[in-house]
Amino acid sequence: METIIPLLEIIQRLRGPNGCAWDRKQTPTTMWKCLAEELYELEDAIVKDDEDNIVEELGDVLFQVLFIMEIYADAGRFSFDRVIKTVAEKMIRRHPHVYGNSRISSEDELNKQWDAIKAGEKRDAGTSQRRSALDNVPDGMPGLLRALKVSKSAVKAGFEWENLGQVLDTAVSEIHEFEAALSMDEDDAMLEFGDILFSLVNVARFAGFHPETALYRSTSKFEERFRMMEADIAKQGLDLKQMPPEEKEKHWQTAKQACTQKKP
Template identity: 85%
Template sequence: METIIPLLEIIRRLRGENGCAWDRKQTPSTMWRCLAEELYELEDAIVKDDEVNIVEELGDVLFQILFIMEIYADAGRFSFDRVVNAVAEKMIRRHPHVYGDSRITSEDGLNKQWEAIKAGEKVGSGVSERRSALDNVPSGMPGLLRALKVSKSAVKAGFEWENLGQVLDTAVSEIHEFEAALSMDQDDAMLEFGDILFSLVNVARFAGFHPETALCRATSKFEQRFRIMETALEKQGLNLKQLSSEEKEKHWQAAKEMHDQKKA
């Protein structure tokens, strides 16, 4: 707590009478956009395993969260302590195998216990009863993350494939449907392409990794290899746009090999 207090004091001074005009006019909605940007920057640092930037971006995310909390506290809505105590109580309540008498040890059992406790928390909480298993999925989430959350919510309701092979078959089927739609209306092709992405999100879920993490790592890998190729071409006085397809492929393969050697 002692390390948090200086940050709160900075925020209060920035938002104070003699502080910063920009900070004073911010609202939870405007600061959420700042927080969202910082979260993506943190994700990038984590994917790259860049320790210096991870420390910096974690600090930025923490600062934005405290800033939003202070806005609410300043308006008399709720206090910092209320937020901290609420999440602490919730985490203790949802881990009876650590803080209570539960003896569940399997991951599947722990997941079921977690969901059962969450469902029990809604009873008598004043929260309106859900009409759909998907009502808890925020509509404003980024597409890939929302697809995963929708899928997980459907699974919790009992809608699931039996094995990874079935999910892969679905993905292959969607690719064939997309190929057929390419010769028709563009909107149809776009929807079929969306079906491919949605099915691949479920492939990742079934395989046990996060699709966003997989995409970020693949994008980062491509970026690193492309930069290597750019540097090599510049040293040779070559222009990528002037190369033939065969020459581009040769330089791309060389960049991939150099990249893999650096990682080894």
């Protein structure tokens, strides 16, 4: 806690009478948007395994979290100690195989224990009367993350494919439905395209990796190749917009090969 105190003192000074007007007018809602941006920047640093940037972005995320906590504390809503005590008690309660006598022999048992403890917490808090297994999915989550959360919640409720092949068949079927919808109403086509994305989220989940990470890496790969192609075209004094398709493809393949050769 001692290492956090200087950060708290900075936040309190920024929000104090002689501090910063911008910091004083912030609310939990406005600061959440800042925190969300910092989380994506942290993700970028982690994926790139950039140690210095990871340290910096972790600090930024911590600062935003403390800032939000200070807003509530300053308004007399709750204290830092309450936040820390609540999460500490919850983590201990949800790990009885570490802090208690529970015995776990597999990851599946671990997940079932976790879900059972969460359900018990809701019953004790009087919040167990929900209408759907999806009630715990926040509406404001980014689309890809929300799709994954919805999918996982449905699986926990017992709605799941038997194998990856069935999920892939579903994705292929959705592509065919999208192709058919293209000749019809635009809204229908958009919905079918969304079905493709949702089915691919399930493919990723079933295959054991996070769709957001997969999309990030694929986008970064395209970006690297496109930048290299741009640089090569500019070096030759050419204009990408004016090039015929076969020339674009030639430069694109050259960039792909060069990027592949750079990999260790």
